[in-house]
Amino acid sequence: MTAGGEVVVRLTGITKSFLGVPVLRGVDLELRAGEVHALMGENGAGKSTLLKVLAGVHRPDSGQVEVAGRPVVFSTPREAQEAGIAIIHQEFTLLEHRTVAENVYLGREPVRRGQVDRRKMEADTKELLDWLGEDGIDPAAPVSGLSVARKQVVEIVKALSTDAKVLAMDEPTAALADQEVELLYDLVDRLRARGIAILYVSHRMREVFDLSRRITVLKDGAFVTTAPTAELTSDQLVRHMVGRSLDALYPDRATEAELGDVRLALRGAGNDRVRGVTFELRSGEVVGIAGLQGSGRSAIARAIWGVEPFTTGTLELDGVPRRVTDPRAAVRLGIGYVTEDRKGEGLALRQSIRDNALLVRRAALPGSRGRKRSDLTALLESVAVVARGEHQEVRYLSGGNQQKVVLAKWLAVGPRVLVVDEPTRGIDVGAKQAVHRLLRELARTGVAVLMISSELPELIGMSDRILVVHEGAIAGELPAGASEEAVMGLATGHGIGEVA
Amino acid sequence: MTTPTTWRPRLADGTAPVLAVLAVLLVALAFTGPAYSEPTGYLALLKRAAPLVLLAIGQYFVIVSGGFDLSVGSLVTAEVVIAARLIDGQESATGWVIVLLLGFGLLVGLVNGLVTTKLLVPSFIVTLGMLLILDGAVFLWTGGAPRGALSPSFRVFGRGGVDLPVLGHLPWSVVILLVVLVAAVLFMRGGTGRTLVAVGDNEKAVRLAGGRVDRLKVLAFMLSGLLAALAAILLGGFAGVSAQVGQGLEFRAITAVVLGGVLLGGGRGSVVAAAAGALTLEALFSLLNLLGVSGALESAVQGVIIIAAVAYAALGVNTRLRLRRRAGTPEPAPRQ
Secondary structure, eight states: OSSSSEEEEEEEEEEETTTTTTEEEEEEEEEEEOOOOEEOTTTTHHHHHHHHHHHHHOOSSSEEEEEEHHHHHHHHHHHHHHHHHEEEOSSSOTOOOOOOOHHHHHTOOOTTEEEEHHHHHHHHHHHHHHHTTTSSSOOTGGGSSSSSSHHHHHHHHHTTTOOOOOEEEETTTTTTOOHHHHHHHHHHHHHHTTTTTEEEEEEHHHHHHHHHHEEEETTTTTTEEEEEEEOOHHHHHHHHHHHHHSSSOOOOOOOGGGGEEEEEEEEEEEEESOOOOOOOOOOTTTTEEEEEESSSSSHHHHHHHHHHHHOEEHHHEEEEEEEOSHHHHHHHHTTTEEOSIIIIIOOOOBBBBHHHHTHHHHHSSSSSSSOOOOHHHHHHHHOOOOSSSTTSSGGGGGGHHHHHHHHHHHHHHOOOOEEEEEETTTHHHHHHHHHHHHHHHHHHHHHHHEEOOOOOOHHHHOSEEEEEEETTTEEEETTTOOOHHHHHHHTTTSSSTOOO | OOOOOOOOOOOOOHHHHHHHHHHHHHHHHHHOOOOGSSHHHHHHHHHHHHHHHHHHHHHHHHHHHHOOOTHHHHHHHHHHHHHHHHHHTTTGGGGHHHHHHHHHHHHHHHHHHHHHHHHHOHHHHHHHHHHHHHHHHHHHHHHHOOOSOHHHHHEEEEEEOEEETTEEEHHHHHHHHHHHHHHHHHHHHHHHHHHHHHHHHHHHHHTTTOOHHHHHHHHHHHHHHHHHHHHHHHHHHHHHHOOOTTTHHHHHHHHHHHHOOOOOOOOSOHHHHHHHHHHHHHHHHHHHHHTTOOGGGHHHHHHHHHHHHHHHHHHHHHHHHHHHHHHHOOOOOOOO
């Protein structure tokens, strides 16, 4: 297999334990110049730790790190940086109120006569931006005015300014909107073409298959395989990651007998962002909402939840017209909402699993002393939260388990309608499946589920019907099992099945 | 849960250290001062500490929900000065004045809370403003020398006691303290209390879960005001009337709460620990006093404590993470 240029980094037999708990058990990884190498594995598989070994944050217990053929031992992140290894973290590390150039040279400002040499700093930054083909960014502009995608470019330029040969990107698309992902693809391509080796960590299958040349899979800290991307199918990849085949990828859809009366009906509902929204949601049904980022699909969901309420039209719940003016009103009417921003809007991270699971009940429905302690325990068991106990703080849970706690929070009040926005974003394959199953089981108990997802396979796999939103209005409805092309056709404003 | 629940003491994170420090100080007191060879010495300590403990409990509600209340010191002064002026030695006025004082504490808290939540001014600024306003008002009203006098029956709460079966003679202040503490613990265990902590952790999540965040925050300020009024009643009886009676108590209360391991910014900490923090502070000052350390050093000591306690809490995060790894939790370290 000719995988591009010469080997820039080679890790062999890396092991690492934290106080006796093995996290890495003999991992091999080889990065070549000009190669995009995907690193995959479920949460807890050891990806983060491996990145940290590469970045000099952790020293491996055994095994060898070679850079450009020479064995090295990094004792500090700085030494790794000097050897040409840079990590782009999920969360940005930019100072919002400083300029692009100031951020790029933060802590390493060029000095001239005892003063920071702004001109040189900006010229050097400009040079790097040009080299990357990102000449639209002004080195003297403050970072706060840049889009998320451009901030990411600045992060990358910052890394490159230290002469990085290896760029490790941890979930780089997690914060990006759909259109911005395309820009990142281009950027990764240009970096690769300029001989940078890229280690790409992501949960998103499509990105990995679009971008990478080789894939390394970890499972439970152990090395599973490194294989050329072209020789793998997504099914094989999933099997490598979870160690079994996800044969039935999605739960069965609802049968006609399982569908009940109309739970939620919107007629001509609208506000600043959406207009003329009309649809019905029946009990027992999972209805998907598709649409591009910014199309209004989340705006519809947030309006139902009362965050930015509808100003026109009517909303009926079980046949009764209702006014939902704020989340409290929605919650008290039995509308639950699983937000796409789990950490920002869904959880109080320092509180226990128990306190989070009870949050809605305590906050919105005080005095409802229905369930007992054992009921809550049963509830947490039914969503299969893996934790040390109910009193563990949720910030120590993996993304998948956090999401299960968010679901439990709503299940604890027995909603009639549950709106879920990107329910599996950033969680691993196994947990995704669990969430899918849970949503379907919930529907079987008579809840009407409205699901938003930008992952089309998920949306199509889960939904009994799909509503497609385009420019603030519902462009059409598709039956279960519609093709991705049909969805995209409507979402982009073309007809069914004609994608430009 | 898919893993069996292991037993863990139901102490909130950060409670244990302050209890350990308190225990050490109490033992040290026993060795240092002859007064502490008997329970009465400790009872006197508890009586002295009662106003600060009440203030710390009030401050706890505000801090744990994400705010600060800097106005309580001035509020205590204002309450005592008002009481002296209105009662002016008349026994008959005592009852309605006490009601008025409690009402005034609630009112100040209500104003603090409403300005914070409705006008969106940070509580630090709002209560700093309230501190200055109350200070100024007291000075204007009294010209620096408070007039009037408290009635004997008013002073009973700070000075006197009650004979109880089994327990013997208990100062009123200790009885009040225990009642408030028990009420506070029950409140914090209930849904409203837990939600209040969640507000300090992630206000948005609570609001989106249907919680009334503004109301909860206003409630916290009102409780703080109410407890300041109660503290003023005890202090007035105990220490008498002066225009300096509440000076610096807001910082002392904040120090106590921080010493109790309550996270500044909210979201973590227990009310028992905050109360223990106040008691610890008072025990420390008593010990220093016995050792002949000048009282002038008290504020310096307080400064060191507040910095050290916050630094300890910050260090603690990393330590806890390491312990969790040792426990073999499979989750990756939380991204801060």
